[in-house]
Amino acid sequence: MQQLTCPKCDSKNYEIKMRDNHRVAYCKNCGAYIKNIPVPISEFIWPVGKKFKGKMLRTIPDWYMDWVIENFEDDNLKKKMIEWKKEKEKIQLKIWNEKITK
Numbered sequence: 843m844q845q846l847t848c849p850k851c852d853s854k855n856y857e858i859k860m861r862d863n864h865r866v867a868y869c870k871n872c873g874a875y876i877k878n879i880p881v882p883i884s885e886f887i888w889p890v891g892k893k894f895k896g897k898m899l900r901t902i903p904d905w906y907m908d909w910v911i912e913n914f915e916d917d918n919l920k921k922k923m924i925e926w927k928k929e930k931e932k933i934q935l936k937i938w939n940e941k942i943t944k
């Protein structure tokens with residue numbers, strides 16, 4: 843966990859709450875808002891569809907990922923999925939490389 847300090851009371855005691863697709867840090871001592879913490883793309887919550895609504899991107903199967911990229915209009919969600927596909931390929935490449943070098 844990173845070090846965060848409350849701007850109001852200087853407490854270092856904080857908690858993180860989920861707000862849609864954001865993590866927000868609040869002071870545990872006085873309740874003040876401290877900051878937004880970026881969520882990694884693998885933990886982006888997919889917001890549409892019957893099957894995968896509310897699921898993190900890293901739990902979504904490849905076939906659905908590819909289906910979205912092929913069938914969605916060019917909107918932010920499609921861009922998000924393309925971004926995730928690239929990221930996922932990078933992660934898999936890293937895992938393979940580690941296996942080879944071990």
Ligand SMILES: [Zn+2]
Pocket residue numbers: 848849850851852853869870871872873874
């Ligand atoms: Zn505080």
